[in-house]
Amino acid sequence: MPMALETVGLERHFEGIVAANHVSLSVEKGARRALIGPNGAGKTTLVNLITGMLRPSAGRILLEGEDITDQPPDQRARLGLVRTFQINQLFASLTPLETIGLAVSERLGAGADWWRIVGRKSEVVQNIVDVLDRFHLTDVMYERTMTLPYGKQRLLEIALAIACRPRVLLLDEPAAGVPESERHELLAAIAALPADVTVLLIEHDMDLVFAFADRISVLVNGAVFVEGTPDEVARDPRVKAVYFGDDLDA
Amino acid sequence: MSTPLTAEIAHHLAARARWRPAEIAFWLIALASVIALPGWHLLLTQVAILGLFALSLDLILGFAGIISLGHAAFFGFGAYVAGILAARGLVAEPMLALVISGVAAALLGWATSFLVLRGSDLTRLMVTLGLALVLYEIANRLVWLTGGADGLSGFAMAPVLGWFDFDIAGHVGYAYSLAVTFVLFLLARRLIFSPFGLSLRSLKENALRAAAIGIPPRRRLVAIYAVAAGYAGVAGALLAQTTQFASLATLDFERSADVLLALIIGGAGYLYGGLIGAVAFKLMQEWISGVTPQYWGFWLGLVLVLIVLVGRAPLQYVRAFLPRSHLASAALRSGRG
Amino acid sequence: MLTVLFDGIAYGMLLFVLSAGLAVTLGVMNFVNLAHGAFAMAGGYVAVLLINRLGVPFFAALPLVFVATAAIGGVLERTLYVRVYAKSHLEQVLFTIGLVFMAVAAVDYTVGSGQVFLELPEMLKGQFHVLGAGIGKYRLAIIVLCGLITVALQYALARTRFGSRLRAAVDNPTVARGLGINVGRVFAVTFAVGSGLAGLGGALGAEIVGLDPVFPLKYMIYFLIVVTVGGTSSMTAPFAAAILLGLGDVAGKYYVPQLGAFVIYTMMIAVLIWRPQGLFARGATR
Numbered sequence: 001m002p003m004a005l006e007t008v009g010l011e012r013h014f015e016g017i018v019a020a021n022h023v024s025l026s027v028e029k030g031a032r033r034a035l036i037g038p039n040g041a042g043k044t045t046l047v048n049l050i051t052g053m054l055r056p057s058a059g060r061i062l063l064e065g066e067d068i069t070d071q072p073p074d075q076r077a078r079l080g081l082v083r084t085f086q087i088n089q090l091f092a093s094l095t096p097l098e099t100i101g102l103a104v105s106e107r108l109g110a111g112a113d114w115w116r117i118v119g120r121k122s123e124v125v126q127n128i129v130d131v132l133d134r135f136h137l138t139d140v141m142y143e144r145t146m147t148l149p150y151g152k153q154r155l156l157e158i159a160l161a162i163a164c165r166p167r168v169l170l171l172d173e174p175a176a177g178v179p180e181s182e183r184h185e186l187l188a189a190i191a192a193l194p195a196d197v198t199v200l201l202i203e204h205d206m207d208l209v210f211a212f213a214d215r216i217s218v219l220v221n222g223a224v225f226v227e228g229t230p231d232e233v234a235r236d237p238r239v240k241a242v243y244f245g246d247d248l249d250a
Numbered sequence: 251m252s253t254p255l256t257a258e259i260a261h262h263l264a265a266r267a268r269w270r271p272a273e274i275a276f277w278l279i280a281l282a283s284v285i286a287l288p289g290w291h292l293l294l295t296q297v298a299i300l301g302l303f304a305l306s307l308d309l310i311l312g313f314a315g316i317i318s319l320g321h322a323a324f325f326g327f328g329a330y331v332a333g334i335l336a337a338r339g340l341v342a343e344p345m346l347a348l349v350i351s352g353v354a355a356a357l358l359g360w361a362t363s364f365l366v367l368r369g370s371d372l373t374r375l376m377v378t379l380g381l382a383l384v385l386y387e388i389a390n391r392l393v394w395l396t397g398g399a400d401g402l403s404g405f406a407m408a409p410v411l412g413w414f415d416f417d418i419a420g421h422v423g424y425a426y427s428l429a430v431t432f433v434l435f436l437l438a439r440r441l442i443f444s445p446f447g448l449s450l451r452s453l454k455e456n457a458l459r460a461a462a463i464g465i466p467p468r469r470r471l472v473a474i475y476a477v478a479a480g481y482a483g484v485a486g487a488l489l490a491q492t493t494q495f496a497s498l499a500t501l502d503f504e505r506s507a508d509v510l511l512a513l514i515i516g517g518a519g520y521l522y523g524g525l526i527g528a529v530a531f532k533l534m535q536e537w538i539s540g541v542t543p544q545y546w547g548f549w550l551g552l553v554l555v556l557i558v559l560v561g562r563a564p565l566q567y568v569r570a571f572l573p574r575s576h577l578a579s580a581a582l583r584s585g586r587g
Numbered sequence: 588m589l590t591v592l593f594d595g596i597a598y599g600m601l602l603f604v605l606s607a608g609l610a611v612t613l614g615v616m617n618f619v620n621l622a623h624g625a626f627a628m629a630g631g632y633v634a635v636l637l638i639n640r641l642g643v644p645f646f647a648a649l650p651l652v653f654v655a656t657a658a659i660g661g662v663l664e665r666t667l668y669v670r671v672y673a674k675s676h677l678e679q680v681l682f683t684i685g686l687v688f689m690a691v692a693a694v695d696y697t698v699g700s701g702q703v704f705l706e707l708p709e710m711l712k713g714q715f716h717v718l719g720a721g722i723g724k725y726r727l728a729i730i731v732l733c734g735l736i737t738v739a740l741q742y743a744l745a746r747t748r749f750g751s752r753l754r755a756a757v758d759n760p761t762v763a764r765g766l767g768i769n770v771g772r773v774f775a776v777t778f779a780v781g782s783g784l785a786g787l788g789g790a791l792g793a794e795i796v797g798l799d800p801v802f803p804l805k806y807m808i809y810f811l812i813v814v815t816v817g818g819t820s821s822m823t824a825p826f827a828a829a830i831l832l833g834l835g836d837v838a839g840k841y842y843v844p845q846l847g848a849f850v851i852y853t854m855m856i857a858v859l860i861w862r863p864q865g866l867f868a869r870g871a872t873r
Contacts, residue, residue, distance in 0.1 A: 051462065077464035089459040091452050097259065102452055105445040106464045112473075114446040119263025122256070129256050138255065142262065164463055317677050319684075365859055369815075371676045372619060376811040377859065383808055384852045391845070503804060507684055514681060545696055551688025558682040559670060 002065030004029040004198035005081070005168045010049055010059035012222075019045040020056070021223040027168075029064075030195055034209045034230075035202045037219035038242060043202045044086060046219065047170050051083045052076050063168065078106075080167030086176055086202075088157045092146040096137045096156050099145065100128045103163035127163070135159040135189055151182030158189060168198045175205050187211075210234070218242070267443040276522070277432065284425050291424040297532045298427040299488050302434060304513040304524030306481030309438065311510075312518030313447070314474050315454045316366065319375050319506055320382030321482055326501030327385060328355040328483025330396055333496030337405035344410050348430065348487045355483020360476040367471055379503070386501040401497030402490075416492070423492035430488060431525075434481055439521060441477070450474055504547070511554055590721050591841050592834070597726035599833025600733035601795060603826050605788035605806070606813040607740060608781025614819030615756060615777050618668070619676055621683040623785055623810055624803030625690035630656040630786020631798040632694065635703050645708045649732075652790045653783040660782025664775050672774075687803050694800040702799040705790070729791055736784070741822050753777060812855050 005027040012020035019042050027033045035043050048054040050061055052073035060069045063081050071079070091099055101118065104127045105111045119125060132138045135155045140148055145156065158174055171190070178186055187208060193199060203209050209216065209230075216233045218226040220242050226233060233239055283294060303325055310316040331351040335341040341350060365377050389396045396402060409415040414422045441447050452460040453467055461467055490496040499505065508531070516527025538549045609623040630652045637648040671682050711728050714721040744750040755763040756773045764770050789798070796806070812832055817825030832851060839850025 053458075072461070072466075074461040074464055074466045077462055083462060085459070085462075089456055089462070091455040091459065093455060094448075094452065097263070098448060099452075101263075102445075102448055102460075102465070103463045106449070110445050111449055111465060112446050112470070114441045114444045116445065117264060117267045117440070117443050118445055118448055119260050119266070122260065125256050125260050125263070129259060133255075141259075160459075160463060311677075317680060319680070365856060368859060372613065372811070373815050373859065375619065375621075375680065376808070376815045376855065379808055379811065380852050380855055384849065387848050387852075507688070510681065510684075545692045547688045548692030548696075551685040551690075551692065554681050554685030555667075555689070558674065558678045558685070559667075561674075 001029070003027060003062070004031065004064055005050070005200065006062040007046075007050065008060045008062065010046070010061065011057045012045060012049055012054060013057045019222050020049060020059075021221065023059070023219075023222070023224055025217060025224065027198055027200060029198055031198050032212055032214045033198075033200045034213035034216045035200060035219060036204070036206075036209060036216060037225070041219040042222035043219050044172060045222070047083055047172050047200075047202065050170065051081060077164060080165070081170075082161045082164045082166035082168070083170035084157050084161045084172055084174060086172040088153050090145045090153060090156060090160070093144055095142055095144055096132060096148075096159075097128065097141040099156060099160055100131050100137075100163045103160055104128050104131070107164055131159055131163045134162075134192070136185060149182075151178055151185065154178050154182075154186060155189065158186070162193070166197060168200070169193070171199065171201045171203075173202055173204065175203065175208055273522075276525075280428060280432070284421075284428065288419070288421060292420040293532065293536065295420055295424045295427045295488075295492050297528050298424065298431045299485050299492070300509065300512055300532060301525040301528035302427075302431045302488070303482055303485040303509050304516070304528050305431075305435060305438060305521065306478045306485065306524075307509050307513050308518050308521060308524045309474055309478040309481065311513065312520070312523065313442065313450050313454065314471055316471070316475065317371060317374060318366075318378040319503070319510075320378035320380070321478075321509055322501055322503070322505035323378075323382040323385045324355045324359055324479040324482035325486035325489075325505060325509075326382075326389065326496075326498075327358055328352065328486030329490040329496045329500040330389060330402065330486075331355070331483070332487035332490040333402040333405065334395065336407060336491070336494075337402050342408040343412065344407055344416075344426070344491050348484060348491065351487035352480045352484040355486070356476045356480030358483075359479020360472065363472040363475040366475065367468055379506075382501060382503065382506060386498060389498055389501055396496075399498060401495060401499075403495045403497075405494055407491055407494060416494075420492065427488050427492060430484065434484065435521070435525070438481070442521060446470065446473075507550070511550060511557075514554075514557060589718060591838055593722055593730075594726055595834035595837035596830060597723075597729045597733075597833070598795065598837050599830035600730055600737070601788060601792050602809060602813055602833050603829035604733045604736055604784055605792065606810045606825060606829060607737075607822070608778075608784045609810050610814045610817065610819050610822075610825045611777055611781050613814055615753065616672060616774055618672060619679045619683065620668075621680060621807060621811075622686040622690065622803065623683075623781075624806050625687050626656050626660055626782040626785040627789030627792070627806070628690065628694065628798070628800070628802045629659055630783075630789035631705075631793045631802070632698065632703070633786065634790035634793060635705055635798070639703075639706050645705075645711070649787060649790060653787045656786025656789075657779040657783030659786075661775060661779035663782075664778040668778065669771075669774075687807075691800050691803060698800070700800055702797050703793070704798075705793045707794060725794055729795070732791065736787070737822070737826060740784075744822060749773075749776070809851070812851065816855070816858050 003026045005025070007023055007025045010020050010023040011018070023046060035046070037043055045054065049056050052071060056069065060067055062068065063076070063079055066079070068076055068079065068081070101124065102111070104124050108124055108127070110116070110121055110124060132141050135158070137152065137155060137159060140152055145153060148156070154174065154177070158171070161169060174190060175183060175186060190212065201209070201212055213230055216228065216230055217224055218233060218239055225242065226236055226239055228236070283290070287294065307318065307321050310318060328351040331354045332347050335347040335350065341347040362381055366374055390398055407416045410422065410426050414426070416422050449460065449465050449470055452465060453470060457467055486500055489500065512527040512531035513524050514527065515530050516523035516525065534553070535546065539546050605627055608626070609620060612618055612620050612623070633655045634648055634652045637643040637651055638645060643651065671679055707725060711725045714723050715727070716722070744753065752763070752768045752773050755766070755768055756770045760770050789802070809832065813825050813829045817828030832854065835850050835854050840847030843850070
């Protein structure tokens with residue numbers, strides 16, 4: 001049974017900086033993996049590599065056993081590898097309805113239909129409604145994304161990824177910038193993700209990490225530093241040292 | 251939970267695409283002009299042709315964010331194909347020749363799309379300009395085929411659909427051009443309101459995210475580029491057929507600049523901009539050419555400069571009366587692809 | 588063959604001087620100035636005025652041409668261009684095309700549409716004969732002059748304080764401003780110098796490529812090719828691109844006259860297929 005997501009010796013160099021240093025990760029199907037590490041550790045770079053926005057200098061990426069290293073981002077998304085962005089990447093002048101509609105259309109193979117008017121295919125509409133409902137976006141679904149409050153936009157950001165029915169979902173700091181008052185909706189949505197979806201979560205919020213993850217990978221200077229269950233990681237003195245700045249070579 | 255909501259949403263989405271009163275009025279007026287303004291038909295034919303040409307540019311500029319300095323390449327290509335088909339007696343019936351010209355132009359668009367879609371805005375400017383120049387040179391050299399600098403002329407057109415003979419006063423020519431423009435407009439309107447059209451819009455707004463949700467950028471852009479090229483080719487063919495003349499002027503840079511200005515005057519990104527802009531442009535051109543025929547270029551340039559400085563397409567206030575689904579801000583503002 | 592090589596290099600260097608300003612403007616201000624050729628044309632006509640009408644000696648006229656076109660550039664930059672910097676590429680394209688049309692028509696109106704010729708000084712007329720090939724004296728002078736200009740440019744960029752301010756403004760205008768660099772003034776001076784260079788190129792090129800009101804439109808594609816193929820992150824890349832283009836064009840027209848004009852287009856397409864960001868640029872074109 002192949003791993004849901006696997007990276008093999010992934011490397012990425014930029015003009016003398018090693019942003020990803022021989023990263024080998026294996027994530028089982030249905031896992032809830034958290035990826036943590038200090039700022040600049042290379043977490044977002046890793047996500048960019050996995051989703052195809054960056055080309056690796058070396059190494060391979062496997063999605064359920066299939067080598068996707070040379071596939072473009074859109075192809076990977078169609079294969080079920082979907083991500084959210086740390087800073088919202090939405091379509092400012094589209095409404096949540098249109099936004100989710102895009103993803104659903106694409107997934108159901110209707111994205112390239114040029115003859116049909118949007119909204120005529122009931123299967124698509126039903127799917128859109130389900131997603132909007134689940135993320136409590138139905139009350140704002142007719143409004144342009146740019147007019148929505150940040151919390152709603154963040155929900156849309158994640159809803160959009162879910163609308164793609166991912167097999168593997170990469171969440172890049174989903175709680176970033178979300179005010180306290182709007183966090184619980186977000187966290188509930190993450191907790192309610194289907195069990196068969198494999199989730200890789202990047203986060204700084206440790207409460208969220210420890211509540212969510214069944215396994216944690218700690219990334220430091222572009223390399224996997226420590227990996228283990230939340231308990232193991234919490235107790236590991238090296239992790240504390242990395243976060244609180246003790247000298248590792250002491 | 252869902253059935254009333256689903257129905258409401260479906261209704262809402264369908265309402266996006268419903269014809270607005272202003273649109274119906276526009277086309278009724280256009281239809282009326284066939285009967286009510288017989289003396290103007292020659293000019294109006296030019297307006298219709300330019301309108302179709304500008305519509306084709308809108309498809310790539312307003313909806314896909316591709317800035318082209320050489321869209322006349324497809325226009326001229328279509329004109330020459332239609333001219334050659336008629337001059338050589340290869341295809342007598344004009345409508346059929348028109349379709350062939352359009353398809354040929356679309357194929358050319360498809361073949362060159364891979365060049366245009368690479369690289370940055372600057373590269374695109376260069377490539378689109380270069381392509382038009384290449385075609386111009388080819389047309390200039392292949393004298394045996396294109397008539398070279400003299401162009402193709404003196405060919406007679408068979409009656410449209412076997413029934414309607416082209417007349418000197420241009421009545422049939424106008425009705426023909428307007429009908430073709432209308433049909434192609436309908437197709438474009440359908441396309442814009444389709445899932446494909448929505449995906450184009452998403453690519454223009456945020457290509458990164460669009461790809462991240464599975465939309466294949468290149469495939470979609472190639473498709474719209476080919477369609478736009480086809481439309482431009484049909485417009486060129488209409489010109490050749492209604493004037494019985496195909497010349498190098500159809501491939502000239504000034505032709506590409508004219509259509510760009512016409513579209514910008516009307517406003518890009520909402521389909522009617524090209525048509526409305528064509529009307530305004532032709533009227534302006536008629537007026538200015540009457541006053542100073544030789545230095546029309548100066549005034550053309552001045553209008554361009556002023557439009558950019560002022561920052562608003564003059565006639566796009568009419569958008570308030572038209573379907574909302576298109577880009578909120580004018581292509582002028584969201585010109586960055 | 589030697590003549591072709593020589594002429595090609597001369598043409599290439601001329602193209603470089605003509606295009607350098609465009610490369611810098613694009614690289615520094617991310618501004619697509621399609622009216623760049625109009626400054627070249629202005630330089631050519633100023634030279635004609637100075638040399639033919641006012642009898643100013645050729646070599647004395649050249650610096651005057653530079654100053655005059657730089658001044659025109661500077662004035663236009665502060666009054667018109669500055670309003671368009673923040674706008675989209677599309678608007679910049681429309682704006683500069685509008686300027687070109689106005690310039691072309693204005694020159695046509697004032698000077699007429701025929702080609703004008705510069706009166707060259709005696710010492711630059713004729714040819715040397717080296718190894719059985721004819722080396723035009725004027726073309727030799729072009730190579731020397733353009734070479735000097737190129738070296739001066741490179742020096743100015745790399746060694747002077749202005750050069751470092753310029754490079755800072757390119758890399759990060761916000762931070763540059765924070766360091767007290769007057770980015771606006773840097774842009775103005777850069778634009779002026781770029782226009783001056785174009786004017787100089789136009790004056791030098793009048794003899795080789797001809798000078799008439801449609802010059803900016805005819806040569807727009809050449810400048811675009813040089814800048815796109817060479818990129819904007821250095822001087823050496825556009826220089827190499829210009830030389831390649833010059834050689835290709837001259838050689839093409841000489842050896843394959845039927846297809847001569849197509850050589851540069853083919854080169855352009857070939858380069859784009861192979862390296863979409865330009866031959867030398869490393870993702871520099873924005």
